[in-house]
Amino acid sequence: MKHLLVATTASLLLAACAGGGLATTESSLQHHRWALASVNGEPVDAGIGSELAIGEHMAISGLAGCNRFFGSAKLEQGRLRADPLASTKMACLSDSIQQVETAVLATLTQGAEVRHEGRQLTLTGGDYVLGYRLADED
Template sequence: MKLAFAATTALLLTACSSGLKVVESDLQHHHWNLTAIDGVAVNAELKSELEIGEHFSINGRAGCNRFFGSATLTQGVLKAETLGTTRMACAPEAQQVESAVLDTLNNGAVIKQDGQLLELKGDTHTLTYQLADWVQ
């Protein structure tokens, strides 16, 4: 009885200390809309979005410019490889969103997914996305 209790306790402690495991297939082929940066709602009219495709190709709209490239997922950290972007001038509000998104993707962010919410926690910002739909 004591051995079974000890084994169960060890298993639970290991599970709790490792956090939620991100399943790659739960991230790929989805379209996510940015809803908040650092807990503050983002203007939905900016239509900041993220799509994660096969082999972690990523693209979307940061603030007013589109971005595209690829990313890696290593030990729960999503990090963009070299991203290409369009170069349109942005209004100040859109530029703030754009800087936060590109900085977080380029520098890497710990991913936490809970159902239809996706959180990317970087060194400077935390981005919260809402699942929009499935991408082919």
Template sequence: MKTAIITASALLLAACSSGPKVSESDLQHHHWNLVAINGTTINTNIKSDLEIAEHFSINGMAGCNRFFGSASLEQNRLKADPLASTKMACSPEEQAVETAVLHTLGNGATVNNHGQKMELVGDQYTLTYALADWM
């Protein structure tokens, strides 16, 4: 009996720790505004956003440069293909945001979708986005 309880508890914990599965349709046709990096609120004057459209094409503002390309979602992990972007000079604060966004999208991140909030948890950065509107 003890073994059955321990096994059931372990399975339950494993299921909870992976979080709910996110599908492409959960993320498509949404516009997300970046609100925090690693739990620290970003300056509201920096307009960083992410749009995920049909066929999982993505675009947005990284920090001071626009980016666009495509991405994939496999096992709750969002990863962008090499992205194209504009090449304008950024302030140091904008550059820090841009670096975090492009690094996280390019290297892949685990998606935690909480409806109105979405986190992209990467190897160096956790990006927190708020749902802006429907596309």
């Protein structure tokens, strides 16, 4: 019986290492503010100030591009989805800001696979990949 327990534990550890580590949890995302660094691998102008804050009970808020948003999110089976998500309705001043806005709001509302590694957070949705960096200490 002891050998079975050791073998099972070793198998679980190897599977976790092969899969890139432990799964992202709500507690690892909560109480942090994330600055958007890239959309689909392309850098985002830091002057846009797009950010995502995840608070207690997965309450989310932030700046998509030109509009602020807020709501609640769920993390289920490694996917983050904000439902419902509300936002202000101001017109964006440029196409580049509108593109960032569209990517952020679509990804959050449609749902995205979450990858959290240290100070990096990646949300991979159906149309966009959002790359965030931890902004708590900025």
